[in-house]
Amino acid sequence: xxxxxxxxxxxxxxxxxxxxxxxxxxxxxxxxxxxxxxxxxxxxxxxxxxxxxxxxxxxxxxxxxxxxxxxxxxxxxxxxxxxxxxxxxxxxxxxxxxxxxxxxxxxxxxxxxxxxxxxxxxxxxxxxxxxxxxxxxxxxxxxxxxxxxxxxxxxxxxxxxxxxxxxxxxxxxxxxxxxxxxxxxxxxxxxxxxxxxxxxxxxxxxxxxxxxxxxxxxxxxxxxxxxxxxxxxxxxxxxxxxxxxxxxxxxxxxxxxxxxxxxxxxxxxxxxxxxxxxxxxxxxxxxxxxxxxxxxxxxxxxxxxxxxxxxxxxxxxxxxxxxxxxxxxxxxxxxxxxxxxxxxxxxxxxxxx
Amino acid sequence: xxxxxxxxxxxxxxxxxxxxxxxxxxxxxxxxxxxxxxxxxxxxxxxxxxxxxxxxxxxxxxxxxxxxxxxxxxxxxxxxxxxxxxxxxxxxxxxxxxxxxxxxxxxxxxxxxxxxxxxxxxxxxxxxxxxxxxxxxxxxxxxxxxxxxxxxxxxxxxxxxxxxxx
Numbered sequence: 001x002x003x004x005x006x007x008x009x010x011x012x013x014x015x016x017x018x019x020x021x022x023x024x025x026x027x028x029x030x031x032x033x034x035x036x037x038x039x040x041x042x043x044x045x046x047x048x049x050x051x052x053x054x055x056x057x058x059x060x061x062x063x064x065x066x067x068x069x070x071x072x073x074x075x076x077x078x079x080x081x082x083x084x085x086x087x088x089x090x091x092x093x094x095x096x097x098x099x100x101x102x103x104x105x106x107x108x109x110x111x112x113x114x115x116x117x118x119x120x121x122x123x124x125x126x127x128x129x130x131x132x133x134x135x136x137x138x139x140x141x142x143x144x145x146x147x148x149x150x151x152x153x154x155x156x157x158x159x160x161x162x163x164x165x166x167x168x169x170x171x172x173x174x175x176x177x178x179x180x181x182x183x184x185x186x187x188x189x190x191x192x193x194x195x196x197x198x199x200x201x202x203x204x205x206x207x208x209x210x211x212x213x214x215x216x217x218x219x220x221x222x223x224x225x226x227x228x229x230x231x232x233x234x235x236x237x238x239x240x241x242x243x244x245x246x247x248x249x250x251x252x253x254x255x256x257x258x259x260x261x262x263x264x265x266x267x268x269x270x271x272x273x274x275x276x277x278x279x280x281x282x283x284x285x286x287x288x289x290x291x292x293x294x295x296x297x298x299x300x301x302x303x304x305x306x307x308x309x310x311x312x313x314x315x316x317x318x319x320x321x322x323x324x325x326x327x328x329x330x331x332x333x334x335x336x337x338x339x340x341x342x343x344x345x346x347x348x349x350x351x352x353x
Numbered sequence: 354x355x356x357x358x359x360x361x362x363x364x365x366x367x368x369x370x371x372x373x374x375x376x377x378x379x380x381x382x383x384x385x386x387x388x389x390x391x392x393x394x395x396x397x398x399x400x401x402x403x404x405x406x407x408x409x410x411x412x413x414x415x416x417x418x419x420x421x422x423x424x425x426x427x428x429x430x431x432x433x434x435x436x437x438x439x440x441x442x443x444x445x446x447x448x449x450x451x452x453x454x455x456x457x458x459x460x461x462x463x464x465x466x467x468x469x470x471x472x473x474x475x476x477x478x479x480x481x482x483x484x485x486x487x488x489x490x491x492x493x494x495x496x497x498x499x500x501x502x503x504x505x506x507x508x509x510x511x512x513x514x515x516x517x518x519x
Contacts, residue, residue: 092450
């Protein structure tokens, strides 16, 4: 009886061990497949984000190369973040990128004005040429239809405001409205449930009541910039400081930029680009001067490419990268070059630009 | 004792069966994984080729839209027309900004501008320093108009962008 019991117990232990063994292996196999599923899910998510960011990069490049063209693109719902550091610049660009879903792409030399974050499924891209007076670069503006731009102006600032409004009217995708006021206190705004509201005030600095705007927008996200100047140049006041603009494309850059640092960073990139382009124009002008100096028939043309013209080209680039930008120097150089170009054409000489 | 031996053998056989099943299972699993890895390798090789092609197109597009060399009329760019004097000026400027042009604009490419008619000429705008070590090359040829401001004449030609892969 004792032996039978012993055998029975051993058999039971063997059967129980078999079940424990199967259970253990089952758990291992199950956790292996769960692990693979999690890994695959993460990889695919990263892959999709990467593809979106890559497609977005191509889209931004294509948009940048088609000035005066606005595009609206539908994207998967992804939050895009744009960064640009004005204090971290090399000789050719500044540390900047855009990212989505943990994947980022560098925009070191791309002049791109955008809010810090953009979410939603509709992306609006728009590009304009920046000319001083020759083309320096294409500025790219990126926004979404969930961002509303409110242009408010009074009689004293209407010329520049109308110029900006007319330019913005060329882009039908942007959510925008224009308000003309007699007094800054007449301004009122309604909440339209936008993700973000950017108020662009062509008014005296600090004249709008921020408390009234805050309560009207039901404490939604908004901010305000003041613009004082002409179509050619002026000052932009952000919440965190002032900056100078030269030309309407730069002014629009401020309209689309999230803050002062982002705007200054991209303007810095544009200035660096101006240096390289300016060098090419200066070298070309010098070469034309030498060519016409040796040409007895058209030697009178040399006048349009002499040292003063070359210096004007160089001074534009120098000013644009200077710490303290002097708008007057740029304006003088630009108008001198414009006049010089017109006279060169009259005399049958090649244009400088 | 005989019965005990039979039971022991039966239990051993069951465990051995399970182990064999598991071994077969893991062999099949490993086979599947090897197959999946091979497909992934093939796909990623294809993706790499596609990315290289896109890279080449991107370099070509960048060159076509450079602010430095197009023909301009009071600042207005004339598309697919290049100013010969600007190209020559850019050759000089590239030497001063080697890093910018080699790492950001031209990257791993060789750019030549060939004038065909009425004047036959060829200008090499940029030469990739490690072209000899490259394993492949993607070639893009675009017909262009070349303007000579000194003689105020236009030439027909083409721009060749050879993008090297390593």
